[in-house]
Amino acid sequence: MSHPKTPHVVDARFMEPPDPFVHTMEMLDTLQPGETMLLLLYREPHPLYKVLRQNGHAYQTELLADGTFEILISR
Amino acid sequence: MSALLSFENAPPFAAPLRFFLSAPLFVVLAGLLLLVDGPSLFASRWMPGTLAITHLLTVGFMLQVMLGALIQILPVVAGANLAQPQRLAVVLHAGLTLGTLALAGGFYLGAPALLSTAAILLGLSALLFVLATGRALLGVPSTSPTIRGLKLALLGLSAVVALGVAMALAIAGGWALPLARLADLHAAWGLGGWAGVLLAAMAYVVVPMFQLTPGYPARPSWWFPVLISALLLLWSVALVADLPWLIRLSEGGLALAGLAFAGLTGRLQGQRRRARADATYRYWQLGLGCSQLALLMLLTASLWPAVAELAGWSLIFGILLIAGGFMPFIIGMLYKIVPFLAWMHLQNQGQARIPAPHMNRILADADMQKQLRVYLAALFLLLAAVFFPDWLARPAGLLLALAGGGLGYNLGAAFRRYCRYGAEIASKLAAIG
Numbered sequence: 001m002s003h004p005k006t007p008h009v010v011d012a013r014f015m016e017p018p019d020p021f022v023h024t025m026e027m028l029d030t031l032q033p034g035e036t037m038l039l040l041l042y043r044e045p046h047p048l049y050k051v052l053r054q055n056g057h058a059y060q061t062e063l064l065a066d067g068t069f070e071i072l073i074s075r
Numbered sequence: 076m077s078a079l080l081s082f083e084n085a086p087p088f089a090a091p092l093r094f095f096l097s098a099p100l101f102v103v104l105a106g107l108l109l110l111v112d113g114p115s116l117f118a119s120r121w122m123p124g125t126l127a128i129t130h131l132l133t134v135g136f137m138l139q140v141m142l143g144a145l146i147q148i149l150p151v152v153a154g155a156n157l158a159q160p161q162r163l164a165v166v167l168h169a170g171l172t173l174g175t176l177a178l179a180g181g182f183y184l185g186a187p188a189l190l191s192t193a194a195i196l197l198g199l200s201a202l203l204f205v206l207a208t209g210r211a212l213l214g215v216p217s218t219s220p221t222i223r224g225l226k227l228a229l230l231g232l233s234a235v236v237a238l239g240v241a242m243a244l245a246i247a248g249g250w251a252l253p254l255a256r257l258a259d260l261h262a263a264w265g266l267g268g269w270a271g272v273l274l275a276a277m278a279y280v281v282v283p284m285f286q287l288t289p290g291y292p293a294r295p296s297w298w299f300p301v302l303i304s305a306l307l308l309l310w311s312v313a314l315v316a317d318l319p320w321l322i323r324l325s326e327g328g329l330a331l332a333g334l335a336f337a338g339l340t341g342r343l344q345g346q347r348r349r350a351r352a353d354a355t356y357r358y359w360q361l362g363l364g365c366s367q368l369a370l371l372m373l374l375t376a377s378l379w380p381a382v383a384e385l386a387g388w389s390l391i392f393g394i395l396l397i398a399g400g401f402m403p404f405i406i407g408m409l410y411k412i413v414p415f416l417a418w419m420h421l422q423n424q425g426q427a428r429i430p431a432p433h434m435n436r437i438l439a440d441a442d443m444q445k446q447l448r449v450y451l452a453a454l455f456l457l458l459a460a461v462f463f464p465d466w467l468a469r470p471a472g473l474l475l476a477l478a479g480g481g482l483g484y485n486l487g488a489a490f491r492r493y494c495r496y497g498a499e500i501a502s503k504l505a506a507i508g
Contacts, residue, residue: 013283013289013290014287014348016284016285016287017284017415042280042283042284042289042290042291043152043219043221043279043280043283043284043290044152044154044218044219044221046150046151046152046153046154047150047151049154050154061218063218063219063293064293065292065293065294066289066290066292066293067279067283067289067290067291067292067293067296068290069219
């Protein structure tokens with residue numbers, strides 16, 4: 001799945017925990033420096049935010065009208 | 076291993092579990108009280124035993140679970156970290172448990188000393204909780220409708236407890252307060268401003284997550300908690316200014332907002348990707364159906380206040396909203412949260428070397444469905460007992476006690492299995508070295 005913001009997308013909107021977290025961490029491992037990935041979710045993943053901060057990843061979250069949180073994460 | 080990092084800051088299982096395991100006992104107690112006192116409790120909502128049962132269910136069960144769950148879930152849904160979750164849980168649980176027993180006892184026995192004790196214990200417990208969570212939430216920007224909802228729910232909790240404390244002390248001390256009108260406002264803040272707003276804030280997260288539905292649309296999600304809180308403030312002002320029409324307007328607005336939220340949730344559940352109707356889904360369907368009926372009654376009463384004077388009206392309304400609406404929502408969530416937390420802690424314990432057993436092995440759906448059937452029967456009898464109290468009040472009490480006992484048994488069994496699997500994982504880890 002691709003997206004205007006980045007070709008690397010995890011659409012976790014209909015996944016059960018902890019799959020969104022696992023898939024995100026797996027995709028982050030495959031990114032090259034400077035690349036970004038997008039996580040789509042119907043909630044804000046605060047535990048993931050914490051891990052991203054600890055590991056030095058920057059992220060930006062946008063809430064869309066349909067309730068999707070788009071989280072753009074950089075390597 | 077990285078997948079486990081997210082859970083490392085979760086409070087210990089014991090923190091929320093003590094609330095979850097003791098809460099069903101209050102349902103048992105409420106059922107037993109009905110079994111003992113029988114038909115007289117259906118005479119009016121103001122009967123001492125009826126007030127005792129109402130608070131055993133709302134404070135003993137609902138508040139107990141809600142506060143326990145929040146201690147667990149605040150870091151996950153809001154990124155708000157409580158300073159000392161375990162200590163807060165111990166103190167809060169003791170205060171709530173003793174306070175609820177004193178409150179129910181105070182109502183039932185007409186004992187002013189017990190009512191005053193309850194007011195102090197529950198007032199201080201709520202104050203402690205609001206200060207601890209308020210401090211944790213203060214530094215968190217409202218980046219999601221859930222966080223805004225949580226903050227406004229704390230306002231609701233403060234209002235319902237403040238009104239409750241004032242009324243309990245007034246009854247105990249014989250002060251002159253307009254108790255009937257205050258009690259309606261107290262119930263509205265409790266069920267709307269606290270439980271309703273909190274339920275919505277949680278539903279935004281847990282309905283899509285556990286039932287695999289689409290998300291709640293952003294705009295109404297932002298505004299629902301604000302609208303409910305604003306309408307309740309309006310009701311409070313109307314009561315002070317003695318404007319009955321404004322109270323009715325607030326009631327009507329609250330009913331419409333609640334109906335919209337319930338309707339939206341029902342529509343989202345209709346689009347869920349999980350085909351199987353598990354116990355949580357069925358409990359939520361029950362909660363949605365009954366709360367919509369109750370809200371339609373509230374809307375009707377706001378348009379034609381005379382209907383609220385009909386025999387049995389307020390009892391049916393209360394049973395539908397509390398035992399038919401909120402309690403099923405809460406039990407449905409407990410049935411997801413407890414096995415999930417058990418699984419999560421076992422998964423952590425296994426250090427990614429020993430996998431945790433599937434959640435269904437910690438609490439089987441068949442056991443939950445069995446308890447659901449007893450609960451359904453209890454609810455049906457409670458409603459029918461309003462019309463045939465002489466025949467049905469005591470059977471309704473017995474079934475309510477059994478349904479509460481069944482819930483406690485299921486959650487207790489999940490905890491025992493959690494302990495057993497934990498010991499197995501520990502010995503396997505020791506064997507691997």
